[in-house]
Amino acid sequence: xxxxxxxxxxxxxxxxxxxxxxxxxxxxxxxxxxxxxxxxxxxxxxxxxxxxxxxxxxxxxxxxxxxxxxxxxxxxxxxxxxxxxxxxxxxxxxxxxxxxxxxxxxxxxxxxxxxxxxxxxxxxxxxxxxxxxxxxxxxxxxxxxxxxxxxxxxxxxxxxxxxxxxxxxxxxxxxxxxxxxxxxxxxxxxxxxxxxxxxxxxxxxxxxxxxxxxxxxxxxxxxxxxxxxxxxxxxxxxxxxxxxxxxxxxxxxxxxxxxxxxxxxxxxxxxxxxxxxxxxxxxxxxxxxxxxxxxxxxxxxxxxxxxxxxxxxxxxxxxxxxxxxxxxxxxxxxxxxxxxxxxxxxxxxxxxxxxxxxxxxxxxxxxxxxxxxxxxxxxxxxxxxx
Numbered sequence: 001x002x003x004x005x006x007x008x009x010x011x012x013x014x015x016x017x018x019x020x021x022x023x024x025x026x027x028x029x030x031x032x033x034x035x036x037x038x039x040x041x042x043x044x045x046x047x048x049x050x051x052x053x054x055x056x057x058x059x060x061x062x063x064x065x066x067x068x069x070x071x072x073x074x075x076x077x078x079x080x081x082x083x084x085x086x087x088x089x090x091x092x093x094x095x096x097x098x099x100x101x102x103x104x105x106x107x108x109x110x111x112x113x114x115x116x117x118x119x120x121x122x123x124x125x126x127x128x129x130x131x132x133x134x135x136x137x138x139x140x141x142x143x144x145x146x147x148x149x150x151x152x153x154x155x156x157x158x159x160x161x162x163x164x165x166x167x168x169x170x171x172x173x174x175x176x177x178x179x180x181x182x183x184x185x186x187x188x189x190x191x192x193x194x195x196x197x198x199x200x201x202x203x204x205x206x207x208x209x210x211x212x213x214x215x216x217x218x219x220x221x222x223x224x225x226x227x228x229x230x231x232x233x234x235x236x237x238x239x240x241x242x243x244x245x246x247x248x249x250x251x252x253x254x255x256x257x258x259x260x261x262x263x264x265x266x267x268x269x270x271x272x273x274x275x276x277x278x279x280x281x282x283x284x285x286x287x288x289x290x291x292x293x294x295x296x297x298x299x300x301x302x303x304x305x306x307x308x309x310x311x312x313x314x315x316x317x318x319x320x321x322x323x324x325x326x327x328x329x330x331x332x333x334x335x336x337x338x339x340x341x342x343x344x345x346x347x348x349x350x351x352x353x354x355x356x357x358x359x360x361x362x363x364x365x366x367x368x369x370x371x372x373x374x375x376x377x378x379x380x381x382x383x384x385x386x
Contacts (some may be wrong), residue, residue, distance in 0.1 A: 139263045157249040218343050220382045
């Protein structure tokens, strides 16, 4: 790959997007079917599904903070990113032989540890390669990430019948793009050596030294995440409303296709009119989507809601990441990303456990209504105080 820029976007941004494309292709051949595999094949309960997903995200939360801080302290990004993607690929390798629900918990734990290692330093690399086109750069990265999540479910839809509904064979096939992603990262991503800063070597982890706007934004993120349970519950809601198992990957494809189509335009829009306005629109779409999931009663409602959920994701995910870079100084970017992703991870366990409890105790409507209300409140705080 000889180009240094790709339509004004730096090479590292594009290649990191390709790495995310391959990783998500692998993950999303697996993820849409995992809650079905857990409940039908391994006989796990809804609360246990919530526990697995919550622990999977929360287990990586502290590592996200640590990897971001260490990346700033060592002034190195790529080695930590490579290690993170390698962990995720190795974790998935054990899924085809999982025979108990707790085996899946261990697989998700290792996979999310890898995500915890790589996310903050990778996002810092993208931010450092972007500057004036930060919104577009994160939009391109998220679009390629989501494109992998389009191709993955499509391949699952094609191969699952060919494998006679054998989930384990499909999980085995998904390992190929996971390891290809690691090879692409090692060979094609280049990190320029930085001039050693003596202050970086002595820098302690301090939350209080970060900007006030960033701290409030973290509170907004935590509140929103408490109402943003695992997407596994959306897939179980689809199954509850008589969407056939064979079509579940296509639902996930629809969500990611919509996200892919809107990630770059939303990023460009945030560069033009500001991150806050775009993010507020994303929170509003999310609240309406979750309310819709709670009140849906026909299968076609689910298809429309998954498309709307993809619209929320396209407007919000890359914009939130670009907003973090806007709110902090360059020398603390990886630390800030670690705190941002760590806060999301820490809130994920109570979020998924609470959602599973509300659904199992009071029904889907109250569980989804809870998520919609918290998203609305997070938007109000973002509007008034950030």
